[in-house]
Amino acid sequence: MTHVLAATIPDAITFVMAAAICVVGALGVVLARNPVHSALMLVMTLFGVAVLFVEEDAQFLAAVQVIVYAGAIVVLFLFVIMLLGVDQKEVFQRDPLPAQRPVAIALGILGLVEVLVLARGRWPSGARSVSGAIGSPASNVSLIGRSIFTTYLLAFEVTSALLAVAVVGAVVLARRPRHSVGGNEDSTGPVAEPDDDLGGPDDTEPEGVEETIVGSGTPRGESGDIKTSGSLADVEVTGP
Amino acid sequence: MPDPLFAHGVDLGAVVIVAVKVLVAFGVLLVSVMLAIWFERKVISDMQNRIGPNRAGPYGILQTLADGIKLFFKEDLLPDQADRFVFKLAPYLALLPALLIFTIVPVGGVVTIAHHTVELQVADPAVGILFLLALSSVSVYATMLAGWSSGSKYPLLGSIRASAQMISYEAAMGLTIAMVVIVTHSLSTRTIVDSQAASFFHWNIFRLGILPFPLFAVAVTAELNRPPFDLTEGEQELVGGFHTEYSSLRFALFYLAEFMNTITMSAVMVTLFFGGPDGPGFHFVRWLWPILWFAGKTVVFMYVYVWIRAALPRLRYDQLMELGWKVLIPLSLVWLLVVAAFRVGTVWGLGVFFGGVIVGSALWQAVLVGRARREVLEASRAGRRGANDSYLRAVPEPDGGE
Numbered sequence: 258m259t260h261v262l263a264a265t266i267p268d269a270i271t272f273v274m275a276a277a278i279c280v281v282g283a284l285g286v287v288l289a290r291n292p293v294h295s296a297l298m299l300v301m302t303l304f305g306v307a308v309l310f311v312e313e314d315a316q317f318l319a320a321v322q323v324i325v326y327a328g329a330i331v332v333l334f335l336f337v338i339m340l341l342g343v344d345q346k347e348v349f350q351r352d353p354l355p356a357q358r359p360v361a362i363a364l365g366i367l368g369l370v371e372v373l374v375l376a377r378g379r380w381p382s383g384a385r386s387v388s389g390a391i392g393s394p395a396s397n398v399s400l401i402g403r404s405i406f407t408t409y410l411l412a413f414e415v416t417s418a419l420l421a422v423a424v425v426g427a428v429v430l431a432r433r434p435r436h437s438v439g440g441n442e443d444s445t446g447p448v449a450e451p452d453d454d455l456g457g458p459d460d461t462e463p464e465g466v467e468e469t470i471v472g473s474g475t476p477r478g479e480s481g482d483i484k485t486s487g488s489l490a491d492v493e494v495t496g497p
Numbered sequence: 498m499p500d501p502l503f504a505h506g507v508d509l510g511a512v513v514i515v516a517v518k519v520l521v522a523f524g525v526l527l528v529s530v531m532l533a534i535w536f537e538r539k540v541i542s543d544m545q546n547r548i549g550p551n552r553a554g555p556y557g558i559l560q561t562l563a564d565g566i567k568l569f570f571k572e573d574l575l576p577d578q579a580d581r582f583v584f585k586l587a588p589y590l591a592l593l594p595a596l597l598i599f600t601i602v603p604v605g606g607v608v609t610i611a612h613h614t615v616e617l618q619v620a621d622p623a624v625g626i627l628f629l630l631a632l633s634s635v636s637v638y639a640t641m642l643a644g645w646s647s648g649s650k651y652p653l654l655g656s657i658r659a660s661a662q663m664i665s666y667e668a669a670m671g672l673t674i675a676m677v678v679i680v681t682h683s684l685s686t687r688t689i690v691d692s693q694a695a696s697f698f699h700w701n702i703f704r705l706g707i708l709p710f711p712l713f714a715v716a717v718t719a720e721l722n723r724p725p726f727d728l729t730e731g732e733q734e735l736v737g738g739f740h741t742e743y744s745s746l747r748f749a750l751f752y753l754a755e756f757m758n759t760i761t762m763s764a765v766m767v768t769l770f771f772g773g774p775d776g777p778g779f780h781f782v783r784w785l786w787p788i789l790w791f792a793g794k795t796v797v798f799m800y801v802y803v804w805i806r807a808a809l810p811r812l813r814y815d816q817l818m819e820l821g822w823k824v825l826i827p828l829s830l831v832w833l834l835v836v837a838a839f840r841v842g843t844v845w846g847l848g849v850f851f852g853g854v855i856v857g858s859a860l861w862q863a864v865l866v867g868r869a870r871r872e873v874l875e876a877s878r879a880g881r882r883g884a885n886d887s888y889l890r891a892v893p894e895p896d897g898g899e
Contacts, residue, residue, distance in 0.1 A: 291580070293580070293583070293642075293645065294583075297583070297642075300638070316622065316623045316624040317623075317624055317627070319624070320624040320627035320628060320630070320631050321627070323631035323634065323635070324627065324630050324631045324634055327631075327634065327635065328630075328631065328633075328634020328635065328637065328667070329634065329664065329667075332634070332637055332638070332641065332660060332664060333664075335641055335645075335660070336641075336657070336660055336661070339641075339645050339653065339656075339657060340657065397623065397624075398684060
């Protein structure tokens with residue numbers, strides 16, 4: 258076994274700190290009782306990984322890591338958590354999938370063993386990457402761009418097609434045909450029901466109007482947000 | 498292009514220079530926030546025929562300081578329902594990106610101090626402008642977590658709006674930055690500035706054909722939650738928006754971050770589109786002129802921000818989303834294609850441009866036809882349901898998700 262921490266002192270310090278951040282964050286994701294805290298811990302792990310990327314001279318990857326994962330994906334997680342109001346403590350008494358836990362533990366151990374077997378003596382040292390180091394003066398970005406648009410062109414294009422399909426699919430799923438809207442609408446809450454207005458005395462009408470204003474914080478075009486603001490009015494208090 | 502300061506290794510001089518740069522940037526930023534708040538209040542009151550702050554210091558210039566001290570001594574409230582840790586964390590998350598983004602902005606030229614070549618900017622990372630995108634996506638968290646952790650309704654609504662808004666406009670912002678990167682061949686802010694230095698007409702605003710700048714400016718304004726995009730704190734609807742529950746020092750931090758962001762983004766606009774510190778210099782105190790040019794240009798944008806705040810009413814939420822998704826993103830996407838095609842060749846560029854115009858107008862026509870049909874349908878449906886109902890349905894209501 259080669260000596261652990263084969264790097265220079267600054268490299269080693271950076272590596273140890275970033276690794277600690279990653280591990281603490283990852284444990285926090287699993288252990289935190291509050292889903293929002295879990296998501297924040299996930300952000301911490303992602304930042305740790307970004308630091309490791311910088312350490313390996315992959316600055317572009319580090320920036321993309323933060324922009325895409327921390328900046329978009331976890332923000333969407335949080336968005337959904339807050340909107341659905343599941344940020345109260347989860348009830349763990351009744352597991353909807355009883356087999357889930359043992360299987361997860363077994364798979365986790367399997368993955369860990371696999372990594373250990375693959376690593377076999379080549380422990381993380383915090384040293385600079387040798388095989389992946391950039392020998393040429395060209396920047397990260399141009400090298401990545403070149404390989405994406407030559408060697409991996411097919412994979413790249415297929416992925417983008419997949420993403421486009423996913424977007425279209427999401428729109429189709431979220432946007433019900435208009436004629437069924439009339440039936441559903443009344444149950445969404447903020448909209449004043451026609452019966453209320455017809456049956457009630459005049460002084461209830463301003464209330465109905467006011468509620469509509471609250472509900473009209475809904476975008477006209479964006480299907481994703483339509484659902485969100487519609488159900489927002491129903492969320493009572495979604496604080497911790 | 499690595500920082501020339503470290504070209505010959507890191508010695509004591511380099512370390513001292515970096516420390517001084519950091520301290521100076523921090524100090525200047527804080528002082529300029531103070532001045533910016535005073536400037537904004539003064540200019541707005543001028544536009545509204547008022548006098549504005551005039552008690553503390555000459556022309557009220559110390560008003561911000563006085564307000565800061567007052568906030569400092571106010572009671573620090575922590576709501577019962579709040580998530581204590583996140584509630585305390587959020588203001589710092591707001592401040593940190595605001596401070597850090599400024600580090601990549603080149604405020605002056607390159608000078609030599611004690612045999613060290615020093616770029617007048619705190620840092621020049623290789624990923625440069627991507628650092629800006631990364632940090633501005635981090636600043637979403639501040640707003641989002643502040644609203645959520647307050648444990649109350651209006652802040653939550655404000656923060657949900659804020660995060661939807663910031664995510665939507667980040668795309669347009671990224672696309673316009675991509676255009677700048679295409680013409681300058683580099684992500685580094687120093688290279689971006691240098692490539693615009695040749696003459697007035699090499700500024701990116703002209704090289705990119707004017708259009709990207711307004712797109713970027715609008716996207717950035719929305720990203721900053723500045724008026725007219727300040728729905729997150731729309732007083733009439735949301736009390737104080739995401740920081741309703743904050744008081745004392747934590748509120749001051751949010752306020753500080755907001756203005757710091759405004760300054761920083763003005764500086765970024767200058768860097769990306771207006772040549773940064775570029776401008777005619779003179780033969781005495783050469784190092785000074787670029788800094789003055791940079792500061793002057795930044796102040797112009799600050800003024801425009803104040804002006805916009807005084808002049809424009811707040812957008813409605815659906816208008817905001819429509820502007821972001823249906824105008825800014827398609828336009829910047831098409832213009833990105835045009836810029837890329839011009840890099841290949843003029844013929845390609847012109848071809849894509851006119852092709853875009855033709856396809857775009859065809860699409861617009863299709864949208865108009867669709868909209869007219871929908872209106873007819875809606876009118877007939879409204880007719881069936883009665884007049885009262887149709888008033889409520891002037892804005893098409895959301896699909897029932899539940």
